[in-house]
Amino acid sequence: MTSDLRAALDPSSIAIIGASENPNKIGGRPIDYLKRFGFRGEVYPVNPKRTEVQGLRSVPRLADLDAAPEMAVVAVPGDDAIRALDECGEMGVKVAVLMSSGFGEMDPVGGKAKERMMTERARARGMRIVGPNTQGLANFGTGAIASFSSMFIEVEPKDGPVGIVSQSGAMSVVPWGLLRARGIGVRHAHATGNDADVTACELAMAVAADPGVELLLLYLESIRDPHHLAEAARIARKRGVPIVALKSGRTGAGQSAAKSHTGALANEDRVVSAFLEQHGIWRAEDNAGLVEAAELYLKGSRPSGRRIVVVSNSGATCVMGADAAVAHDLSLAPLSDGTQAKLRAILPAFAATANPIDITAALLTNSSLFGQILPVVAEDPAADAVFVGIPVSGRAYDVEAFARDTARFAQETGKPVVLAAPQRLVADAFEAKGIPVFTGESAAMRVLHQFIAHHELIARAAARDEKQEPIDPPAGESRLLDEAESLARLAAAGVPVVPHRLCRSAEEAVEAARAFGGPVAVKGCSSGIAHKTELGLVHLGLADEAAVAAAFAACEAAIAAAEAPFAGVLVAPMTKGRRELVLGAHRDPVFGPVILVGDGGRYVEAMPDVRLLLPPFTREDVRAALGSLRLAPLLDGVRGEPPLALDPYLDAAAAIGRLMSEPGSRIDSIDVNPILVGARSEDCVALDAVVVERD
Known part of the structure; x- marks a missing residue:
């Protein structure tokens, strides 16, 4: 855990400046929570008008305490909050949670100037600030609930293996509520507000290091310190903790709303996606996507591939399960002849055994069929994961046996297993055994895809596993090199040029x-x-x-x-080739060098088919990026054409990545369009290039 953030997550004592007798007020709710949820440290209300607050002795000023608390919650408005922060710093408080609003989120000039001033003064005294405009911090592992969220009254808290870090107050507890409704305990639910000092990314580092956390969820409206998020991801990977992030502000309208919400600066969305992918962080589309795979992550399974076996007592569910698997980029490989022979010895003659496996209505008379066929399936190479569909069941079926046998299979094999079951009776039985349950085939396959693809991302990130430091962009005026200079610069870096x-x-x-x-x-x-x-x-x-x-x-x-x-x-x-591709690079002011690969030519801007990569990356990363594009089928050759010779292009992309990342590089941007590729390695040449650098 980051040493100066220990007191943010596990303080030994907490003062509440602006303490209220009313537990429904901002200054009263933290006191109520600290008492209610078992905080073992000292709680010090600070209120100049009361000698007692909620049954605790109150002092007029922080300085009247015998010793400095480790944490102070500041729940007073405006300039009173600024003065309170100064008192906290002088007293020796380690972390101040500034709930007060009216700073950068309201005034991007004057309000942000106040935030910078408060941060500078706090840091000069060895104090960190969470906020302003924060709902607060909540650690249910220690009972340190320095928050005014009403959600903790509406839904019974329970300590558990999930950590949530959010810039938004609401989004620190919305996923908390969704998880608690599914019976999943949550240890951390923290909101950082305007991120004037401690950012959500920095706090994520501390939460990722908590030994009790097995899954980390993030809500971000901006990322201004990507090196902290990269380090959080590195810590999480070493501990086997997946990170799922919901980054809002994908559109211009969303970015404008974010500025008025937390005072966030908009990040270019494609670069954000590339950065998250680079570090093995899954990007969720919405609230549901943030939490819907939680049970599967927490099972501790480790997928070995994308091959899915579909098992159901309904032929229709088998068909829809197969469709959903393919729609979510998963595959159904036929089971081996040996596996099918074993299945035919168990199932009725009219059952389907190739994959999907249709158990048929025989399940009604033989409740042990799941228990008999799943061990057979487990031995087949096609079974990286299993989807079970039970569209209709009832009291005539031994649903408890189905759930018990499926859970035993999942536990003994470690293979990911999901269930689609619209009936509550079935869902309850399987959920009680720890099997992730969804109402339909598409939702179940979507989660399986996320789980498998996310672990692929994590594995690629782990293979790189380089610590990312903050990148200072080069200073000076930008200068456009002419084409001769641009081609010479690229040729010297290893890019083949015409x-x-x-x-x-x-x-x-x-x-x-x-x-x-x-x-x-x-x-x-x-x-x-x-x-x-x-x-x-x-x-x-x-x-x-x-x-x-x-x-x-x-x-x-x-x-x-x-x-x-x-x-x-x-x-x-004049040079001939089969396909015009593009290579590009620019230096993002937040994320540093960004490399563009993909389809090229004159229509690249009108019909973009490109991906972004952040260095460091490998040739295989470039190949995988090209494989995700619309043009991917053309790379392997169509209608009798030979495959394109991509190796020189992959090398060129890697060379541009190194050129942009090398210490002292002064290049701002590179545009190589087109770079021509053909069926032979010598067919790859850059036909045109524009390089911009700093003087």
């Missing part, structure tokens, strides 16, 4: 075309122009000397008309 010559006269251009011996491309070269086609600076397929000379003159005139510096023209042989 053969070319920079020519400063028509005669040099004609001589270059003659040397290349065939149709050539002639392109105007200027450090003041990034996009050449729109200005008529690209001339293709020139086969005679007169055309080359005319193209030189046209480029020189067009660049002069644009009032840009003229560096000459590039002459390059």
Whole structure:
């Protein structure tokens, strides 16, 4: 646990500044919770108008206490809150939970300035601030409930293996309530508010290190300290703790709402997704996605692949289960001949045994069928996970035996198992045995996909497992390199580029075309122009000397008309290939270098089919990213075409990742479009490039 945040999660004593006798007020509810939920430390109400608050001795000022509490809850408004923070710092408080509002979330200029001032003064005195505008912190493992959430009254708390860290107060307890409704205990439910000092990402590091936490859920509206989140993910991976994050603000409207909510700064959404994937964090779509796989995570299963076996007593459920599996990128491989022979010896002759397995209505007369067939299924290579569907059952069925046998199978094999059962009678029996239950096939398969794909992400992140430090972007004015300089910079880094010559006269251009011996491309070269086609600076397929000379003159005139510096023209042989791809990079102000891979050509902006990667990454990471795109089937060859030779492209992407990440790199952005690929490794060449760097 981060040493200076121990007092945030496990304080030995807590003062409440602005303490109220009324347990339904912000200054009263923490006192009520601390007494109600078993906090063993000292509680010190601070209220200048009362000598006793909720049965506890109250003092007029914090300084009237004999010793400094480790934590102070500040529940007074405006400037009184600022003065209270100063008193806390002078007294030696380690963590102040600032519930007061009216700071950066209301005033992005003056309010944020106050937050910076409070943070600087607190840190100078060795104190950390959670908030302002926070609902508070709640640790049900210790009873340290420094929160005013009403949810803890509405739903009975229970300590458990889940931790929740949120920038939003509501979203620190909404998933808490959803989990508690499913009988899952939650240890941590923390809200950091405006993140003026302690951020949700930093607090996540401390929660991830708690030995009692087995699953960590995050709600984020902005990420301004990704190195803390990366470290939280690294800590969690080492402990085997999955992290699921709901990052809101995917749209412009959502980002605007976030600014007015917690004063958050919007992060570019595609970069956020790439960052979370890089560090093995599953990104949920909504509240349901944040919690719906919790039971499966907490079972401790470790999936070995994406092959699913569907088992049901209904042919229709078998069909719908198969459809749902494929829709969620899972596969149903046929069971081996040996497995099917064993199943036929158990099941009626009219049962289906290939996968899906249709037990049929024979289940009604033989309640042991689940117990007999599941061990057989477990031995088959096609059974990475099992889906059980029981659409209809009742008192004539031994549902308890079904649940008992399925639970024993899950426990003994460690394979992920989910159930789809709309009937409450069936669901209750299986839930009591610890089997994750869903009402339909699609929901069950969606969760299986999340669970399996998430563990694949975690494994890839663990293979890299590099500690991420904060990245300082290069200073200075940005400068656009002309195409000749850009290609030279990329070639030096290991990116294959088209053969070319920079020519400063028509005669040099004609001589270059003659040397290349065939149709050539002639392109105007200027450090003041990034996009050449729109200005008529690209001339293709020139086969005679007169055309080359005319193209030189046209480029020189067009660049002069644009009032840009003229560096000459590039002459390059026309090159053939099968597919135009793109490679790009830019330096995100928060996340650092971001690399773009995917389909290229002139329509890349109109019909984007690309993925983002954050260094460090491997060639296989690039291959996997391409495999997730719409163009993926074309990479393997279609209609008799040979596969594309991707290895040089993968190497080029890795080279650009290194170029952007190397210490002292001053490159701001790279645009290589197109980079041509074909069926042979030598067919991969960058035809055009734009590099922007800092002086």
